[in-house]
Amino acid sequence: MDQIRDDAESKIAQRIRFEREARTWSLADLAARADVSKAAISKIERGETSPTAGVLVKIAGAFELTLAGLLLRAEGDAPRLVRCADQALWRDPESGYVRRQVFMRPDHPVEVARISLPAGQNVALPASSYVVIRQVVVVLSGTLLIQEGTESHTLFAGDSLGFGAPADVVFANTTQNSCEYMVVLSRS
Template identity: 45%
Template sequence: MITRSVAYSGTVSDTLGSSLAATLQVAREAHGLSVSALAERAGVSRAMIGKIERGDAQPTAVLLARLAGALGMTLSELVARAEDGGGRLVRAADQPTWTDPASGYRRRTVSPASGRPLELVEVELPARARVAFAGDSQALVHQQIWVLDGHLRLHEGDTVHELDPGDCLQLGAPGPRVFANPTDRSCRYLVALTRR
């Protein structure tokens, strides 16, 4: 597991890491889960969860998605809860942004945090970057990907989709997915998620 510090960009405060740690612990306890039970559900070591909850380590996007999924929420929900948003309007300057320390993948939660049936997330994938998600991290949601700028190569199992600006793809059944940017410029895309 990668334990490097999370890089922040945009308007996210330097306290998001500790907020994520506290939010993760509160969500785990609200589900009545011990660290061991969450570790088993998420396929993550107890030691890593302990480090995250203590603020000694920051998870990558992939690890955070696994933990969120094991707690019955999406990565966007977890980040939004850490930012403590609650209104129906969230200004661009107040939308939480988080950068994965492993890939440079940057996600901005566009949607308001509370009571939403639909989530909108803007992602920027740097040149030559790739992020692989296990199938269990998407089991809770239906997703569509709309490419805004650049080129996205999306692997769904053995199927590869080459997406350019304006292309919109409805993702299939949950399974392993790899988001890759094979070009020399960044790729920006919108992810629309609804609960299954």
């Protein structure tokens, strides 16, 4: 693992512990609220394992934060102007999905992230991650299959999809080429 990923994962682990302790929650309390095992949360907080995107979304939701909100708190407050070189990157250890936090501030209602989803990979996110947000996905390149509850959508470069009521969602790249897409969301 490289130094940048080590630093990001360490900051995420510290932030999760801080958020949990600030609420005076035990590991069991967070586990129950996030629907993630107590052992997994303990390993994440100790830096023994890297959380997947799905697990981070569940933990963020338990704190009533978006994934971007949790990552921003881990990195510290962002300025209004965020240079590309300064945008936080996070890689899902399971799928290789890379999330670049293009824009996010606690005092602004809109968040923007750029996602790179490798060929043949998918990321599943629970409905709980969509309860406090409204989201639009715009495909920049490649093909993206979005399974939103019982609905299935295939998006090509230039296509966009506004999400409906909260539902379990799977983002899948079933092609042999990487898919790049933007996520624009606002807090409800």
